[in-house]
């Protein structure tokens with residue numbers, strides 16, 4: 001089986017090659033993102049393997065289908081970059097890695113909270129310059145605060161347990177309640193109005209796009225801390241910037257950004273950032289941005305590589321686990 005693997009970095013190659021020792025598929029590892037321009041690289045490949053910033057819209061899927069692709073394996077849990085309905089129409093199977101390291105992502109969300117609260121990033125730079133002043137570094141105790149969690153699936157439920165360990169009072173919103181966690185579910189507007197910290201752990205779908213917008217920011221507690229390790233499109237970034245400027249939002253920790261596909265995963269340190277909205281975000285002293293690294297643990301890379309190749313074997317054997325299949329049911333379609 002020939003597999004065209006897009007958006008590969010040295011670490012992907014290492015873990016995929018290791019996992020492939022069992023299967024011995026012919027993995028052709030391409031560096032570019034998948035797009036209308038690059039999909040000709042996949043000509044004649046029955047399987048295409050993609051990551052979060054690859055484009056799998058209708059135009060790309062049609063071209064892949066014409067070129068002989070029958071299976072897309074995503075090296076991610078998120079699937080917002082795939083036009084699922086188009087894939088179904090073209091009879092292309094799409095499989096993902098639904099859970100590879102919920103602990104890694106939840107722990108990264110907690111790392112953002114701690115760094116923002118105790119201003120670790122500012123303290124680190126000050127101390128290195130011999131500045132031991134504490135002015136501007138004051139934090140608050142997490143114990144006794146209220147955290148609102150949107151999405152109580154695999155990552156959200158781990159995040160809740162960690163926060164509860166800190167003595168944080170956790171409230172949650174999810175249309176599907178998780179019976180495995182002890183948490184108070186509340187309506188969305190109540191979550192916004194009661195939370196000192198809000199953490200997003202829900203998928204990006206047409207229904208959740210820009211869930212954090214001008215109106216919802218207005219309904220939050222003044223000075224709220226907002227954490228997003230899910231998908232950038234959940235937040236309307238210009239509204240977020242207005243909220244930061246007015247003080248409505250007190251802290252922001254982001255691992256994802258709506259327009260990240262042109263920025264993240266690359267070394268742009270000697271270039272000028274062309275995205276003025278993103279550049280403005282980086283100027284705030286109370287904003288910490290990481291470049292989509294919440295998943296990035298050894299455990300996760302190993303699990304992603306293994307499940308991705310197992311999904312290909314499942315396709316051959318016609319038994320990909322239902323939880324790994326990406327279908328329109330996941331976005332509320334029929």
Ligand code: NAD
Pocket residue numbers: 077078079098099102105150151152153154155156173174175176201202203204207208229230231255256292293294295296
């Ligand atoms: P999951 O499917 O286990 O849980 C998602 C939960 O969100 C489900 O319980 C679902 O019912 C809920 N949900 C759906 N619509 C909602 C809404 N409108 N409001 C509130 N809740 C809603 O997914 P997961 O494994 O916990 O992952 C969550 C998200 O994290 C993924 O969709 C992905 O985008 C993101 N993610 C990011 C990284 C990273 O490196 N930053 C890594 C993995 C996953």
